[in-house]
Amino acid sequence: MNHVPPELKRVVADAEELGVTLLGVCGPQPDAPEELARLEGEYQEFIASGNHGDMNYLAKFAPLKYRAETLLPNCRSVLMFGLNYYREDAVDAGSGRKLDAAPASGRIARYARGRDYHKTFGKKLLHILQQLQQTYPEDSFRRFTDSGPLAERSFAAATGACVTGRNTLSISPLYGSYFFLGEVLSTHQFPDFVTVPAGQGCPRGCRACINVCPTGALSAPYRMDARSCISYLTIEHKGLIPVDLQEALGDMVFGCDLCQEVCPLNAVRRPTTEPDLLMSIAGDAISLSEILRIKTHEEMTARFGGSPLMRSGRRGMLRNACVAAANLGAQELLDDLLRLSSDEDELVAQAAAHARERLIQDA
Ligand code: SF4
Structure with missing residues (x-):
């Protein structure tokens, strides 16, 4: 882990105790103005081509996506957190056969096998937010976990803790791509920080x-x-x-x-210890x-x-x-x-x- 600035020590410790990781901290926009205009332009194209399907909320909230200050006035910092959700396939104790190989059964994505992460992760972020509020009573905070319009992948990349893979997912050296992103927006300005830098991302030629x-x-x-x-x-x-x-x-x-499953950057995956996600x-x-x-x-x-x-x-x-x-x-x-x-x-x-x-x- 990089050297933790004194102002973030308590947040890092609180997060660790809750089983989540402070991935990094960045400003209220994930990029410099020119790059931001490019990101917003690309997203408008994505929406205009109808690639979002039935998810009309993506079009509705597009203007808020890369601008945290539209969700929290005077936002100065975005603290990005990760929660590992990887779990191994269950194996039948007698035969050693994967249970999802049973005939006429439908497979469930790994993230969805236990409790809804919005609740589990949301509670942890609320706890972190409350601690921050106590430390900085003059400041305001808001938290989201896949529950707001913010482009979480872009902000995670902006902290330097994640890359976006060619599969469009956030990939971190801590979890591969098997993790949830959540964030706390803050009017208090924290120093930019990255826990573990993401590195280069997709290997050349990998498809x-x-x-x-x-x-x-x-x-x-x-x-x-x-x-x-x-x-x-x-x-x-x-x-x-x-x-x-x-x-x-x-x-x-x-x-x-x-x-x-096929991504070589997921070789780092390890099972989560979060009981709700292991249910x-x-x-x-x-x-x-x-x-x-x-x-x-x-x-x-x-x-x-x-x-x-x-x-x-x-x-x-x-x-x-x-x-x-x-x-x-x-x-x-x-x-x-x-x-x-x-x-x-x-x-x-x-x-x-x-x-x-x-x-x-x-x-
Ligand atoms: S490393 Fe390969 S499999 Fe993984 S996201 Fe990049 S291109 Fe896709």
């Missing part, structure tokens, strides 16, 4: 993430078309999964880790038949409440499970799909009818 992406969402280095990203399609997208992309989803029913609310994989038998929002909440899966809700998870069932050739689920093809939720009914047709054709 592993681009090559592995089954939908071509990484259309070029550093360019992500959210509309074909499996994470977007299974979590944020509100309608049917486009037919031409369905097969590429394979058994993934919530998120996707493929561009992380198995969703776990590595869920039986598709279990998902397809969830009848109501209440049943969904009883089973997955407190986990990120609630973002997709019953209708999203059932839609995704229908696609996975057809992709896996799960003929044993035909009866469930028949029942669901008259579900009162039209999205679920259409997804089930389509999956059933695919299974019958493939029989």
